[in-house]
Amino acid sequence: MHSVKFYPSNKSVSVRSGTSLLEAARKAGLEVNTNCGGEGICGKCKMIILEGDIPDKVSWPFNEAQIKKGWVLACLSLVYKDLTVEIPKKHRGEGNSTPVSENFGEEDKPHINELHYKTLPVVTKIYIEFEPPTIFSGQADHQLVSNGVKKRLNIPTMQMGLKIIKILPKVLRNNNYKVTITVGLRRDIAEIMNIEGGDTESSNYMVIVDMGTTTVVAHLVNAHPRTTVDSASCYNSQSIHGSEVTGRMIHAERKSVKVLQKLLVDDINRLIVMLCERNNVDIKNINAVVCAGNTAMEHFLLDLSTNNIRRKPFIPVTVEPPPLRASEVGLKVNKRGLLYSLPGISGWVGSDLTAGILAVQMYKKKELGLLIDIGTNGEVILGNRDWLVATSASAGPALEGASVECGMRAEPGAVDKVFVESGIIKYSTINKQPPIGICGSGIIDLLSVLLNEKIIDRSGRFIDENRTSETGEANKRRFVLVEETNQEDNSIYLTEKDIENIITAKAAIFAAITIIMQRLSLKFSDLDTFYIAGAFGYYLNIENAINIGLLPPLPLDKFKFSGNTSIKGAKLAAFYQEAFNELTRIRSATTYYDLLGADDYVEEFKKAMFLPHTDIDYWRAIS
Amino acid sequence: MKIPEIRTTSKSRISTVTIGALKADGGTRGSTITIGGQSAMPHLSFDGESPHPPVIAGYISDIVPDWPDFLKEAIGSEINSPLEWAQKAVEEFGVNLISIKLRGGLAETKDKSPEECAGLIEDLLKTVDVPLIIWGSGNEEKDRLILQECSQAARGENCLMGSATESNYLTMAAICKADKHKLISEAPVDINIGKQVNILLDDNGFSLDDIVMFQTTAALGYGFDYVYTIMERARSAGLQGDKLMARPQLCDVGEEVWRTKEATVGEDILEGWGEARKRGPMWEAVCAEGYLQAGADILIMAHPEAIRTIREIIQ
Numbered sequence: 041m042h043s044v045k046f047y048p049s050n051k052s053v054s055v056r057s058g059t060s061l062l063e064a065a066r067k068a069g070l071e072v073n074t075n076c077g078g079e080g081i082c083g084k085c086k087m088i089i090l091e092g093d094i095p096d097k098v099s100w101p102f103n104e105a106q107i108k109k110g111w112v113l114a115c116l117s118l119v120y121k122d123l124t125v126e127i128p129k130k131h132r133g134e135g136n137s138t139p140v141s142e143n144f145g146e147e148d149k150p151h152i153n154e155l156h157y158k159t160l161p162v163v164t165k166i167y168i169e170f171e172p173p174t175i176f177s178g179q180a181d182h183q184l185v186s187n188g189v190k191k192r193l194n195i196p197t198m199q200m201g202l203k204i205i206k207i208l209p210k211v212l213r214n215n216n217y218k219v220t221i222t223v224g225l226r227r228d229i230a231e232i233m234n235i236e237g238g239d240t241e242s243s244n245y246m247v248i249v250d251m252g253t254t255t256v257v258a259h260l261v262n263a264h265p266r267t268t269v270d271s272a273s274c275y276n277s278q279s280i281h282g283s284e285v286t287g288r289m290i291h292a293e294r295k296s297v298k299v300l301q302k303l304l305v306d307d308i309n310r311l312i313v314m315l316c317e318r319n320n321v322d323i324k325n326i327n328a329v330v331c332a333g334n335t336a337m338e339h340f341l342l343d344l345s346t347n348n349i350r351r352k353p354f355i356p357v358t359v360e361p362p363p364l365r366a367s368e369v370g371l372k373v374n375k376r377g378l379l380y381s382l383p384g385i386s387g388w389v390g391s392d393l394t395a396g397i398l399a400v401q402m403y404k405k406k407e408l409g410l411l412i413d414i415g416t417n418g419e420v421i422l423g424n425r426d427w428l429v430a431t432s433a434s435a436g437p438a439l440e441g442a443s444v445e446c447g448m449r450a451e452p453g454a455v456d457k458v459f460v461e462s463g464i465i466k467y468s469t470i471n472k473q474p475p476i477g478i479c480g481s482g483i484i485d486l487l488s489v490l491l492n493e494k495i496i497d498r499s500g501r502f503i504d505e506n507r508t509s510e511t512g513e514a515n516k517r518r519f520v521l522v523e524e525t526n527q528e529d530n531s532i533y534l535t536e537k538d539i540e541n542i543i544t545a546k547a548a549i550f551a552a553i554t555i556i557m558q559r560l561s562l563k564f565s566d567l568d569t570f571y572i573a574g575a576f577g578y579y580l581n582i583e584n585a586i587n588i589g590l591l592p593p594l595p596l597d598k599f600k601f602s603g604n605t606s607i608k609g610a611k612l613a614a615f616y617q618e619a620f621n622e623l624t625r626i627r628s629a630t631t632y633y634d635l636l637g638a639d640d641y642v643e644e645f646k647k648a649m650f651l652p653h654t655d656i657d658y659w660r661a662i663s
Numbered sequence: 664m665k666i667p668e669i670r671t672t673s674k675s676r677i678s679t680v681t682i683g684a685l686k687a688d689g690g691t692r693g694s695t696i697t698i699g700g701q702s703a704m705p706h707l708s709f710d711g712e713s714p715h716p717p718v719i720a721g722y723i724s725d726i727v728p729d730w731p732d733f734l735k736e737a738i739g740s741e742i743n744s745p746l747e748w749a750q751k752a753v754e755e756f757g758v759n760l761i762s763i764k765l766r767g768g769l770a771e772t773k774d775k776s777p778e779e780c781a782g783l784i785e786d787l788l789k790t791v792d793v794p795l796i797i798w799g800s801g802n803e804e805k806d807r808l809i810l811q812e813c814s815q816a817a818r819g820e821n822c823l824m825g826s827a828t829e830s831n832y833l834t835m836a837a838i839c840k841a842d843k844h845k846l847i848s849e850a851p852v853d854i855n856i857g858k859q860v861n862i863l864l865d866d867n868g869f870s871l872d873d874i875v876m877f878q879t880t881a882a883l884g885y886g887f888d889y890v891y892t893i894m895e896r897a898r899s900a901g902l903q904g905d906k907l908m909a910r911p912q913l914c915d916v917g918e919e920v921w922r923t924k925e926a927t928v929g930e931d932i933l934e935g936w937g938e939a940r941k942r943g944p945m946w947e948a949v950c951a952e953g954y955l956q957a958g959a960d961i962l963i964m965a966h967p968e969a970i971r972t973i974r975e976i977i978q
Binding site: 501647 | 829863907
């Protein structure tokens with residue numbers, strides 16, 4: 041065994057000979073950026089060896105100075121001696137240790153109120169002052185409570201576990217029959233989950249989770265009144281087994297789904313603990329976890345086999361799991377707390393999509409709408425109140441800030457806007473923090489600016505030698521947005537490889553949009569509203585997105601930037617049972633069109649592998 | 664019964680490109696060639712017009728290509744000298760223009776300097792008075808230098824330079840603009856890239872009217888159908904209003920056909936396939952004829968027999 045000490049966290053871990061530095065870091069509980077899952081492809085898990093040495097050092101992707109200083113890729117570096125290692129700031133996956141509030145609250149409050157839902161949250165707390173029984177009017181404690189709740193909530197069937205029944209006499213009498221009852225809705229059946237003394241109606245917390253392939257986002261909400269308290273996000277730790285779900289499914293099949301379940305559940309637990317600590321909320325007061333995510337993610341969460349999802353005819357185990365005890369999957373909330381895994385559509389269109397449809401309410405409108413969810417898997421839904429068609433295309437994580445060297449999630453310090461002012465390329469960061477990386481919206485802006493400034497051509501190649509610099513690798517150039525002179529490798533830049541990944545992502549999504557429109561013989565001009573969802577934080581510059589061809593050139597007022605609709609929809613479902621039930625309706629009303637059967641997809645994809653598009657006349661004619 | 668009107672009218676025309684410059688226009692050519700200008704698909708004369716028939720460019724290389732003996736014999740001993748070969752192609756084979764490939768510039772062959780290559784172009788311009796298509800060695804880095812020198816040497820002669828790709832279009836556009844040449848835009852059997860290269864050139868202020876498209880050529884049996892459909896789609900798009908695709912097209916038939924087994928090996932290998940001496944030129948002619956149907960405006964060809972056959976078809 042050898043000891044490996046990591047700076048700056050000062051964590052030590054002891055590992056067997058031949059363990060990779062990446063595994064060692066994970067064992068030490070440290071998050072390290074990696075997209076390829078430790079296969080030496082992405083070049084993101086950079087570390088500096090301060091003391092000790094490793095055999096067979098790989099020089100890529102470093103320059104000479106860096107190699108001399110001891111830079112290595114953690115996934116390709118095997119430990120055979122005691123080591124002291126530094127993880128440079130940029131290469132730490134910081135999500136789990138320093139989460140950040142994202143945009144919610146002000147923005148989603150009016151959104152929820154204007155929908156006129158009136159029903160109960162999935163878990164509700166009611167304060168009841170019972171008449172203490174007398175010799176003339178006496179009901180058993182169990183029936184007293186059940187009838188009281190039935191009457192108040194107008195619910196026909198009620199169930200109560202023996203554990204709760206056992207504590208009834210004490211809780212009722214110790215509190216003078218003034219108690220708060222926690223009621224969880226499991227479809228049509230209500231369950232009394234807890235009973236406690238006094239009025240605690242106002243601390244009915246739930247956690248809403250968007251389980252993205254690349255990013256996991258959690259919102260802490262209170263159901264009384266319905267408010268979002270805080271939010272946090274982290275990169276999905278499953279990415280060590282591949283940046284896309286297919287790789288993870290293969291891993292699950294070879295090893296076990298449990299491995300992936302644990303990584304995901306640990307991520308969610310960490311976010312929950314963090315949210316609770318930050319807001320002084322007792323974890324026991326979290327009565328429900330409501331999760332949305334793609335179908336594979338939901339399977340991983342529930343430890344269900346994903347083997348058949350990736351094989352023809354792509355059949356999942358379930359697309360509508362019943363509510364379960366959250367503790368059954370290892371979520372650390374109230375022991376009787378419920379886990380709602382929202383209903384999805386098919387093996388490749390999950391509840392993040394049904395939640396998205398719910399959030400933008402397109403299934404209630406007469407007008408034709410199109411929703412795109414820009415994530416690792418780009419999803420497209422087209423339709424109105426009469427019909428809905430969904431499709432999905434693998435886009436890669438570039439627009440979420442991953443697979444871009446200086447990319448990061450939308451959090452403080454991320455460059456989120458890039459613009460030209462008096463001929464100079466400028467930027468702004470989230471919360472005006474010093475820049476540490478660039479997030480999706482900044483990436484879209486920067487690409488658009490580089491194109492307008494003729495620093496890149498429409499193929500995404502650098503064509504201005506004066507405004508780009510060499511990377512150290514032969515024939516490789518980069519555009520430096522933020523120059524950091526004192527600390528090497530801390531500047532923020534974009535390489536041609538990054539640009540290629542971004543173009544690939546936008547092309548995959550745009551091709552999916554094109555095909556679904558073509559299949560229904562619709563033109564872009566037939567669309568009334570174009571909803572854009574994705575983990576972009578506050579902001580997305582629509583004009584720039586059109587300029588690079590992520591979006592078609594439509595009048596700007598047709599676009600509606602809706603943010604993270606997965607979490608918004610999941611929140612609606614958590615807050616209103618009516619909305620929850622609508623998910624089932626959405627599920628059955630949506631037809632999934634599989635692009636695997638579209639033999640013109642590749643052609644459309646290739647057409648879109650250009651800025652903005654090979655059919656450039658269409659852009660020129662309209663914009 | 665009334666016969667229904669089935670004529671297709673095109674929305675636009677293919678651009679007209681002239682290669683070569685006469686004395687009056689600042690060059691030294693005795694003739695020029697003009698291609699393009701169509702308003703209908705090939706051979707559909709009832710739909711529109713095709714004012715300029717396709718032309719044949721004689722395949723010339725500065726080093727002797729690795730070709731079967733029967734082909735070298737058909738060309739004659741002149742194959743050993745690019746100047747004599749070009750002269751014979753014009754005078755005896757009857758080609759309309761000359762296509763010269765400077766393969767000798769490759770390090771693996773003769774590693775000729777850009778100046779040597781340019782010297783050959785100067786001599787060639789003196790030897791023949793038909794227009795020229797000038798290609799580099801095939802090595803992109805070296806061709807930046809070779810083609811720049813050759814372009815200067817042929818300044819004012821309005822040659823067709825080959826070729827601009829996604830990765831070198833900036834250099835090629837600058838060279839051709841400076842020395843007033845026409846330019847081949849090349850794509851690797853990909854209609855989208857074909858269009859993209861044209862957009863890139865257009866973005867850089869290179870006039871689309873000075874472009875001839877080259878979708879890469881495939882010999883019969885080696886992806887001919889892919890290239891055929893790409894050329895046909897490109898032409899069809901051009902006629903239906905896509906300005907970026909409304910450009911004349913070039914096919915390098917000779918280069919591809921004479922690399923195939925079917926055109927070159929004898930009956931000892933391909934039993935029952937007939938004499939290679941006859942089969943080879945037929946293969947080249949059939950391939951070229953196919954591309955005429957797809958919308959080729961310039962065919963680069965090597966075998967005198969095949970050239971004769973296609974010339975007759977065109978006439």
